[in-house]
Amino acid sequence: MPVIHRAIPALRRLRLSNTAFQQQSRLQPRPAQVLRPASQIVQLRHQHNNTEKAEASTSAGGADHSPQEQPDRPQSKIKYTSESYPNLKRDSRFKEVTADDVKFFRGLLGEGSAVLDGVTQKTGEEDFEAYNADWMRKYRGQCRLVLKPETTEHVSKILKYCNDNLLAVTPQGGNTGLVGGSVPVFDEIVLSLSKLNTVRSFDDVSGVLVADAGVILQQADDYVAQHNHIFPLDLGAKGTCQIGANVATNAGGLRLLRYGSMHGNILGLEVVLPDGTVMDDLGTLRKNNTGYDLKQLFIGAEGTIGVITAISILCPQRSPAVNVAYFGLESYEKVQEAFKEAKKQLSEILSAFELMDHQSQDLYRQASGAKLPLENDYPFYCLIETSGSNTDHDSEKLNNFLEHVMGEEIVQDGVVAQDETQLQSLWACREGISEAGQHFGGVYKYDLSIPLGQLYDLVIETRERFQKNGLMGDSDDFPVKEVIGYGHMGDSNLHLNVATRRYDKEVEKAIEPWVYEWVSKRNGSISAEHGLGLAKKEFIGYSRSETMIALMKGVKGLYDPNGIMNPYKYI
Amino acid sequence: MSKLRILVPVKRVIDYAVKPRVNKAQTAVETNGVKHSMNPFDELSIEEAVRLRERKKQPVEDILAFSAGPAKSQDILRTAMAMGADRGIHVVEEKTELEPLSVAKLLQKVAEQEKSNLIILGKQSIDDDANQTGQMLAGLLNWPQATQASKVEIENDECTVTREVDGGVETLKAKLPMIITTDLRLNEPRYASLPNIMKAKKKPLEKKTLADFGVSSEKRLKTLKVEEPAARQGGGKVDDVDGMIGKLKELGAI
Numbered sequence: 001m002p003v004i005h006r007a008i009p010a011l012r013r014l015r016l017s018n019t020a021f022q023q024q025s026r027l028q029p030r031p032a033q034v035l036r037p038a039s040q041i042v043q044l045r046h047q048h049n050n051t052e053k054a055e056a057s058t059s060a061g062g063a064d065h066s067p068q069e070q071p072d073r074p075q076s077k078i079k080y081t082s083e084s085y086p087n088l089k090r091d092s093r094f095k096e097v098t099a100d101d102v103k104f105f106r107g108l109l110g111e112g113s114a115v116l117d118g119v120t121q122k123t124g125e126e127d128f129e130a131y132n133a134d135w136m137r138k139y140r141g142q143c144r145l146v147l148k149p150e151t152t153e154h155v156s157k158i159l160k161y162c163n164d165n166l167l168a169v170t171p172q173g174g175n176t177g178l179v180g181g182s183v184p185v186f187d188e189i190v191l192s193l194s195k196l197n198t199v200r201s202f203d204d205v206s207g208v209l210v211a212d213a214g215v216i217l218q219q220a221d222d223y224v225a226q227h228n229h230i231f232p233l234d235l236g237a238k239g240t241c242q243i244g245a246n247v248a249t250n251a252g253g254l255r256l257l258r259y260g261s262m263h264g265n266i267l268g269l270e271v272v273l274p275d276g277t278v279m280d281d282l283g284t285l286r287k288n289n290t291g292y293d294l295k296q297l298f299i300g301a302e303g304t305i306g307v308i309t310a311i312s313i314l315c316p317q318r319s320p321a322v323n324v325a326y327f328g329l330e331s332y333e334k335v336q337e338a339f340k341e342a343k344k345q346l347s348e349i350l351s352a353f354e355l356m357d358h359q360s361q362d363l364y365r366q367a368s369g370a371k372l373p374l375e376n377d378y379p380f381y382c383l384i385e386t387s388g389s390n391t392d393h394d395s396e397k398l399n400n401f402l403e404h405v406m407g408e409e410i411v412q413d414g415v416v417a418q419d420e421t422q423l424q425s426l427w428a429c430r431e432g433i434s435e436a437g438q439h440f441g442g443v444y445k446y447d448l449s450i451p452l453g454q455l456y457d458l459v460i461e462t463r464e465r466f467q468k469n470g471l472m473g474d475s476d477d478f479p480v481k482e483v484i485g486y487g488h489m490g491d492s493n494l495h496l497n498v499a500t501r502r503y504d505k506e507v508e509k510a511i512e513p514w515v516y517e518w519v520s521k522r523n524g525s526i527s528a529e530h531g532l533g534l535a536k537k538e539f540i541g542y543s544r545s546e547t548m549i550a551l552m553k554g555v556k557g558l559y560d561p562n563g564i565m566n567p568y569k570y571i
Numbered sequence: 572m573s574k575l576r577i578l579v580p581v582k583r584v585i586d587y588a589v590k591p592r593v594n595k596a597q598t599a600v601e602t603n604g605v606k607h608s609m610n611p612f613d614e615l616s617i618e619e620a621v622r623l624r625e626r627k628k629q630p631v632e633d634i635l636a637f638s639a640g641p642a643k644s645q646d647i648l649r650t651a652m653a654m655g656a657d658r659g660i661h662v663v664e665e666k667t668e669l670e671p672l673s674v675a676k677l678l679q680k681v682a683e684q685e686k687s688n689l690i691i692l693g694k695q696s697i698d699d700d701a702n703q704t705g706q707m708l709a710g711l712l713n714w715p716q717a718t719q720a721s722k723v724e725i726e727n728d729e730c731t732v733t734r735e736v737d738g739g740v741e742t743l744k745a746k747l748p749m750i751i752t753t754d755l756r757l758n759e760p761r762y763a764s765l766p767n768i769m770k771a772k773k774k775p776l777e778k779k780t781l782a783d784f785g786v787s788s789e790k791r792l793k794t795l796k797v798e799e800p801a802a803r804q805g806g807g808k809v810d811d812v813d814g815m816i817g818k819l820k821e822l823g824a825i
């Protein structure tokens with residue numbers, strides 16, 4: 001058999017996605033991207049120079065994001081966070097960076113690209129944009145110094161110096177965070193982990209990966225994939241976000257249902273504390289009951305008590321047999337039934353159960369130009385993924401399940417991916433929603449944990465609110481285009497997005513803090529997986545009691561007495 | 572006007588999203604434990620056959636999916652039937668990878684037995700990239716052929732086929748019976764829907780052997796060696812703009 005070459009199928013995928021891109025390029029030309037398959041749309045968008053994005057936001061948290069951009073003037077500047085949050089004042093205890101400080105850092109990190117210096121050099125503001133502005137183009141800091149350490153020792157010396165000199169620091173990974181936590185508010189030094197990016201070891205017997213914090217999630221997964229393992233986390237931003245930051249945000253993502261949370265999978269961490277102390281807890285043991293499990297504190301701390309420099313994580317065996325099905329259902333009750341059946345019949349091979357309402361799929365269709373998998377419209381859709389070790393075994397289970405849910409009319413219609421490309425196109429229907437949400441101007445994003453039975457009620461009530469208050473409609477006269485609900489059904493995690501045509505203070509007022517009260521009344525969480533950062537700072541009280549917040553402050557004071565770590569954020 | 576009896580051969584190949592690896596002995600590509608799917612060009616063929624039926628210009632009496640290969644090829648035939656083929660024939664051949672001529676001879680026999688008057692094939696299968704079966708079959712049957720179709724219209728026994736050629740398109744016309752091979756732009760294959768997957772399980776699938784058609788699996792070609800393309804030389808990283816300019820100068824690029 002001659003050598004196989006795969007140019008043709010690649011071309012075909014390209015063509016399949018062509019329709020999508022023609023549509024898109026009409027809206028905004030982006031020549032370089034016209035040549036990518038649809039499945040990569042999501043990935044590609046994680047770039048700062050993303051021109052189409054207008055004001056887009058997660059919860060705006062009482063901030064004044066007054067009209068700063070029109071969709072047709074895409075390149076205009078993002079407002080400084082200090083302007084949108086006039087109540088935030090720079091803490092005068094913190095020193096401003098001086099030429100002497102820069103000299104110290106240069107002495108430590110060298111004259112190369114590890115120091116981006118706008119203090120002693122005439123480095124333009126644009127060069128700092130990638131570090132100052134967040135992925136949603138909503139938050140913008142004013143840092144003039146970026147440090148990119150290459151070793152843990154570098155990080156230790158940097159933090160010790162900053163702590164001694166009261167210089168504030170914002171740790172930064174891939175800067176894809178959705179709550180404004182990863183960018184400075186004022187002139188904090190950005191400590192980028194991007195050069196700390198080596199895999200230290202992988203043991204293919206235990207599946208334990210030990211790697212630097214700055215390794216990009218996709219690279220970590222590719223690395224363990226060579227050894228038939230899988231990184232136990234997957235999310236839309238995987239091409240850009242870093243594994244250390246994934247731990248720092250306790251990211252959830254698409255496969256939490258199967259592989260569990262960071263709190264279980266992280267076996268060890270290496271963390272540098274603000275005073276330069278290196279906490280070497282980079283163990284590879286699954287069991288270690290010897291006192292307080294301190295590493296847990298850093299999982300989800302969002303860079304407020306130390307900098308994670310390396311992680312040790314348990315990676316499961318990669319499943320050779322993966323199947324994806326996409327269903328149309330007639331009610332949320334049926335969605336719950338389907339979930340129950342999936343757990344019952346697919347049990348150990350079920351690896352994702354994602355919910356998408358009709359509005360979210362319609363918005364995805366409008367934004368991407370993609371054709372939806374089913375011929376008819378349904379009020380709800382689900383995406384189910386199975387991962388197992390034996391194709392025949394999985395197929396049999398999946399077939400029985402499919403026959404059952406069709407036969408019992410739990411699902412109305414559905415498709416099953418017959419090959420890898422179809423599998424990716426089905427996933428794109430889910431992963432592309434996030435992007436679609438902000439495609440038409442802006443978006444208010446709420447990432448909530450709600451008991452399953454009530455999860456969709458919130459979307460219905462939110463939609464009713466906007467219908468009644470006259471803010472939502474089909475024409476440009478209305479700021480709100482659509483209210484969509486989707487998310488990780490398997491984890492009771494709803495993403496409620498209000499897709500808008502433009503920023504309008506009234507929209508925000510109509511939904512905040514109402515949405516947080518709603519969630520709080522049902523004992524839900526106001527941030528299921530994105531964290532608090534700056535965006536949810538004011539609302540922590542809806543999910544945590546006074547006592548809990550006081551205890552958290554105690555921890556912060558203990559580890560970071562000078563408060564130099566990621567200041568002005570949630571704590 | 573005759574009724575269309577369409578024959579569509581489909582082949583089970585390594586999924587085109589999977590990166591193929593050469594086996595240790597360098598005799599073939601590793602297929603063990605690797606995801607397989609329908610050859611993408613064959614998906615286009617099935618889709619086109621189903622669309623011909625849906626367009627209702629010339630009635631379609633039968634869409635027959637055919638595959639020769641190991642037992643697992645049945646999965647591909649079921650997919651074809653879920654997409655809309657009426658039935659399937661599977662020639663079970665576990666041991667040998669059939670050469671295009673053997674497949675063409677099989678198809679010739681099937682077409683004669685089944686009174687097919689239209690055969691839609693993929694222009695090539697992505698594992699051996701031979702691009703021969705359709706043409707050989709046209710020769711054996713002595714039928715007109717239009718390869719690499721990007722558009723197909725059939726009315727009053729007359730086929731109009733548009734094919735993409737270098738720098739433009741060519742439009743051909745011929746009377747049935749006819750051989751057509753499909754190219755990328757022909758259509759966008761549908762997903763197999765759940766109800767249709769269920770229905771496909773009940774559609775007839777006949778198992779046959781090479782002997783049933785008097786065709787042998789004898790090979791006329793011998794594979795001497797299979798090699799991966801030379802590994803790409805890794806790029807270097809420059810530290811900053813000055814470094815880049817230096818490097819470009821060094822390479823004589825500026």
Ligand SMILES: Cc1cc2nc3c(=O)[nH]c(=O)nc-3n(C[C@H](O)[C@H](O)[C@H](O)COP(=O)(O)OP(=O)(O)OC[C@H]3O[C@@H](n4cnc5c(N)ncnc54)[C@H](O)[C@@H]3O)c2cc1C
Pocket residue numbers: 046135170171172173174175176177178181182183193213234235236237240241242243244245246247248249250251252253254302303304306307308309434529530533566
């Ligand atoms: C399209 C898209 C889809 C997403 N999907 C999901 C999803 O499904 N689930 C989910 O949970 N999130 C999701 N996110 C949010 C985001 O990708 C995650 O929060 C991710 O973990 C952030 O990684 P990052 O490298 O970009 O970190 P950054 O955004 O750079 O930083 C995030 C926070 O961590 C801190 N930090 C970074 N590195 C370190 C370190 N080494 N030590 C200490 N603190 C540090 C920063 O200060 C900041 O507070 C998504 C984002 C996008 C854009």
